[in-house]
Amino acid sequence: MAKVYVSSTFIDLEEERRVVIEWLVAAGHQPFHSYRPNSETVRESCLQDVDGCDLYVLILGHRYGFQPDDNNPGKLSITHLEFRRAVERHIPQIALLRTNVPDIKLSDLLDAKKSALWQGFDREVRKAVRPAEFSDDAGLIQGLSTGVQSELEKKSGKPDVAVDNRVLTIVANLTDELARKDRRIGELEEQLRAAVSRTIQAAEKPGAGRDAIAAVAALEAGDTKPAAALLGRKENQEAGRIGTPGVDDAAQRREAAALAREQGALAMGRNIKAALTAYKRAAEYEPEDIWTHLFIGDLHVLLGNLKAAKQSFERAKSLVEALVERDAAYSGWQRDLSVCHNRIGNVLLKQGDDSGALTAYQTGLKITEALAARDSANAVWQEDLSLSHEKIGDMLLARGDNQDALVSHRKSLEIREALIKRDPANSRWQGNLAVSREKIGDVMVAQNDNPGALAAHRESLKIREALAARDPANTLWQRALSVCQNKLGDMLRVQNDAPGALAAYRKGLVIIEALATGDSANTEWQRDLSVSHGRIGIVLEAQDDIPGAVASYRKSLDINEMLVELDPANVQWHTDVVFGCSKLGTLGQDRTPEERCRYLRRGREILLELKKQNRLNPQQDSIAWFDQQLTNCSANKS
Numbered sequence: 001m002a003k004v005y006v007s008s009t010f011i012d013l014e015e016e017r018r019v020v021i022e023w024l025v026a027a028g029h030q031p032f033h034s035y036r037p038n039s040e041t042v043r044e045s046c047l048q049d050v051d052g053c054d055l056y057v058l059i060l061g062h063r064y065g066f067q068p069d070d071n072n073p074g075k076l077s078i079t080h081l082e083f084r085r086a087v088e089r090h091i092p093q094i095a096l097l098r099t100n101v102p103d104i105k106l107s108d109l110l111d112a113k114k115s116a117l118w119q120g121f122d123r124e125v126r127k128a129v130r131p132a133e134f135s136d137d138a139g140l141i142q143g144l145s146t147g148v149q150s151e152l153e154k155k156s157g158k159p160d161v162a163v164d165n166r167v168l169t170i171v172a173n174l175t176d177e178l179a180r181k182d183r184r185i186g187e188l189e190e191q192l193r194a195a196v197s198r199t200i201q202a203a204e205k206p207g208a209g210r211d212a213i214a215a216v217a218a219l220e221a222g223d224t225k226p227a228a229a230l231l232g233r234k235e236n237q238e239a240g241r242i243g244t245p246g247v248d249d250a251a252q253r254r255e256a257a258a259l260a261r262e263q264g265a266l267a268m269g270r271n272i273k274a275a276l277t278a279y280k281r282a283a284e285y286e287p288e289d290i291w292t293h294l295f296i297g298d299l300h301v302l303l304g305n306l307k308a309a310k311q312s313f314e315r316a317k318s319l320v321e322a323l324v325e326r327d328a329a330y331s332g333w334q335r336d337l338s339v340c341h342n343r344i345g346n347v348l349l350k351q352g353d354d355s356g357a358l359t360a361y362q363t364g365l366k367i368t369e370a371l372a373a374r375d376s377a378n379a380v381w382q383e384d385l386s387l388s389h390e391k392i393g394d395m396l397l398a399r400g401d402n403q404d405a406l407v408s409h410r411k412s413l414e415i416r417e418a419l420i421k422r423d424p425a426n427s428r429w430q431g432n433l434a435v436s437r438e439k440i441g442d443v444m445v446a447q448n449d450n451p452g453a454l455a456a457h458r459e460s461l462k463i464r465e466a467l468a469a470r471d472p473a474n475t476l477w478q479r480a481l482s483v484c485q486n487k488l489g490d491m492l493r494v495q496n497d498a499p500g501a502l503a504a505y506r507k508g509l510v511i512i513e514a515l516a517t518g519d520s521a522n523t524e525w526q527r528d529l530s531v532s533h534g535r536i537g538i539v540l541e542a543q544d545d546i547p548g549a550v551a552s553y554r555k556s557l558d559i560n561e562m563l564v565e566l567d568p569a570n571v572q573w574h575t576d577v578v579f580g581c582s583k584l585g586t587l588g589q590d591r592t593p594e595e596r597c598r599y600l601r602r603g604r605e606i607l608l609e610l611k612k613q614n615r616l617n618p619q620q621d622s623i624a625w626f627d628q629q630l631t632n633c634s635a636n637k638s
Contacts, residue, residue: 002152005050005091006033007082008059009066012106016059016098019137020144027148046078047085055151056086057144060125061098062107062248064118074327080121084330087128088375094147095131096140097122099251119250120323123289124332126254130194170196170219174269188265188295195262198234199227224266228278231266235259239285257286264295272302272521290316290336297343304523304567306347313343331371338367338384345391352571352615358395364388379419386415386432393439402446409439427467431480434463438487445494454491460484475515482511482528486535493539502539508532523563530559530576537583546588553583571615578603582622586629597633600626 004024008017017033024031032049050056058079065077072081086093101107108114125131132143171193196219202212215226238256241247264278276299282292297312317340323333345360365388372378372385393408413436419429441456464481471477485508493501509532516525537552557580563573581603585596604626610616611623 002029002054002148003052004029004031004055004057004148005053005082005086006031006057006059007050007079007086009061009063009077009079012061012063012103013059013098016061016096016137016140019140020057020059020096023141023144024148027145029148046082050082050085050091051089053091055148056083056091056093057147058083058093058095058125059098059140060095060122060131062101062109062118064108064114064121074329076327077117077121083121083125083128084332088331092151093129094144094151095125095129096143096147097125097131097133098135098140099133099248100135101248122254123286126258127291128332130190166200166216166220167193167196173222174219174224174266188268191261191265194258195227195231195266198259198262199230202230202234224270228263228266228274231259231263235263235281253285257282257289257292260285261292261295272299275299276303288319290319290340293319294339294343297347301347301350302522302524304563304570306350306567307569310344310347310351313340313347316340317344331374334367334371335381335384338364338371338388341367342388342391349395350570350572352617354395354398354617358392358399361388361391361395365392379422382415382419383429383432386412386419386436389415390435390439393443397443397446400446402443406440406443406447409436409443412436413440427470427477430463430467431477434460434467434480434484437463438484441487441491445491450491450494454488454495457484457488457491461488475518478511479515479525479528482508482515482532484508485511486532489535489539493542498539498543502536502543505532505535505539509536523566526559526563527573527576530556530563533559534576534579541583541587550584550588550591553580553587556580557584571610574606574610578606578622581606582626582629585626585633593633597630600630600633604630 006017006020006024010017021031021033032053060079065079067075067077076084083093085091101109104110108118132139132147134140134143171189174192174196175189199212199215199219202208203216205212211226211230215230218224218226235256238252238259242249242252242256260278260282264275264282267275267278276296279292279296279299282289283296286292293312293316297309297316300306300309300312317337320333320337320340323330324337327333341360341364345357345364348354348360349357365385368381368384368388371381375381389408389412393405393412396402396405396408413433416429416433416436420426420433423429437456437460441453441460444450444453444456461481461484464477464484467477468474468481485504489501489504489508492498492504509529512525512528512532516522516529519525533552533556537549537556540546540552541549557577560573560576560580564570564577567573581599585598585600585603588596604623607616607621607623607626611621
């Protein structure tokens with residue numbers, strides 16, 4: 001027998017509550033439903049009853065419900081407060097959403113303010129759980145019985161027979177493929193699960209078409225295109241009903257948006273532009289969905305369009321801020337707000353705005369610190385906190401504040417070591433631990449502790465090699481191993497071990513060349529490839545192998561020139577071009593002065609333009625150096 005809390009508004013769902021409670025009693029469970037309409041004193045007793053239950057069942061119609069005044073700064077309804085209590089207490093939630101409106105006078109659809117509150121609650125529920133929708137008692141009982149059975153089997157540790165093993169297998173394969181292509185998958189997995197489940201359900205319906213059956217077979221073979229096409233046709237059907245008399249437009253838009261996002265999730269691993277197009281459609285249907293805008297921003301970053309990415313992240317932030325203003329105590333909105341600040345910080349950093357990036361990261365840190373202090377057992381918040389410390393450590397190191405940078409990175413390391421103790425087999429946490437080792441090594445370099453830095457990077461390399469060996473096809477781990485080899489090469493070069501450095505750089509180059517060849521649209525990998533060629537050029541130059549160095553620098557510059565064409569606003573890529581120009585403008589006395597002068601002029605022009613735009617850091621201002629080199633080059637020409 002399970003204790004089950006039943007939550008709903010009252011006057012519009014009285015019959016549905018009766019049906020649910022009777023089913024629970026007949027099934028041998030103990031229902032709790034301490035809600036009383038319009039009672040100021042019932043709030044705390046309701047929440048206490050939620051705390052004592054094994055399951056939480058929400059029945060949601062089209063009414064927001066009574067909003068108590070006491071101890072309720074967000075002015076949430078009793079039902080909304082109960083749902084959040086279940087989420088915060090990690091009590092399994094079952095959501096049953098009614099799609100029809102038997103009596104519009106008992107709904108909030110005619111009240112613009114209350115309707116907006118209900119729609120916001122509906123979106124929050126759909127984000128937290130995958131609800132069952134119903135329009136009659138049969139659908140209500142089916143969703144209830146399936147949900148209760150599934151959650152109780154999860155709670156008891158028994159296999160969940162309600163979950164289709166094909167869904168789990170297909171989603172696992174798709175997420176593995178996304179990880180191999182270095183795509184964010186954390187918040188994407190639920191959308192993939194929804195897309196796969198919807199496709200399988202379409203194929204299992206009586207009289208299912210050949211296209212649905214073929215789409216499932218293709219998914220099992222790793223091909224997402226047929227499923228995306230199937231969902232696209234369904235999206236068009238749902239969108240076509242918007243504006244039809246008697247149809248709930250808000251519900252239709254939500255469904256069309258969900259279908260568009262599911263197509264975007266399916267396309268993420270094969271076609272970034274197609275994924276972006278799908279998520280943009282979702283934003284048109286449902287412009288206030290925060291994570292849709294965050295995904296759009298992520299996709300713009302992958303495509304190298306930082307200006308558009310920042311706009312999407314700013315849009316998401318403004319939406320979250322409005323929700324936080326309504327209810328600052330809700331952890332879900334606070335976590336979303338910290339994510340927005342970090343995403344914006346990432347873009348600002350890529351655009352060369354170090355000060356703005358640091359401010360964004362510090363704002364995000366304050367939020368994650370408060371969340372982690374509220375619930376130290378929440379692994380997601382602990383991960384967020386470690387990431388915030390890492391980002392701030394990076395910024396402090398870039399500013400020359402080495403000691404505070406080391407403090408930040410050690411805080412991040414401590415959190416990650418604690419997480420690893422919980423689950424040593426967690427590959428993502430192992431990867432994060434390797435990052436912390438590398439970051440601490442970077443700080444030690446800045447503090448002139450080269451032996452300590454080398455030891456830190458070797459510790460990271462052991463972790464990276466173990467992860468890459470576990471799954472050689474995982475491009476995320478392969479790319480990380482390539483970066484780690486470059487870091488090790490840097491340390492060996494500083495300690496005058498040129499052969500060791502060159503060997504490490506070349507190992508990294510082999511890895512990143514394979515990745516960049518397999519996905520030429522990945523700008524991050526292309527930049528990694530240019531960095532590897534540049535590092536090899538530095539070692540060859542130091543060994544007086546000038547022809548070899550020139551060849552490596554030219555390969556690096558060619559890649560950087562291509563990247564700048566993709567995103568002229570990216571300051572880092574412009575400065576990478578300047579580096580290549582400086583090298584090719586001064587090396588190789590067997591090359592003509594005209595050729596070398598051309599590179600020098602190109603580098604000088606870029607610096608002047610960045611300075612004119614006030615985007616050139618003082619330490620990057622080498623215009624005077626280029627002037628002197630151009631003078632020398634001109635003298636050689638004469």
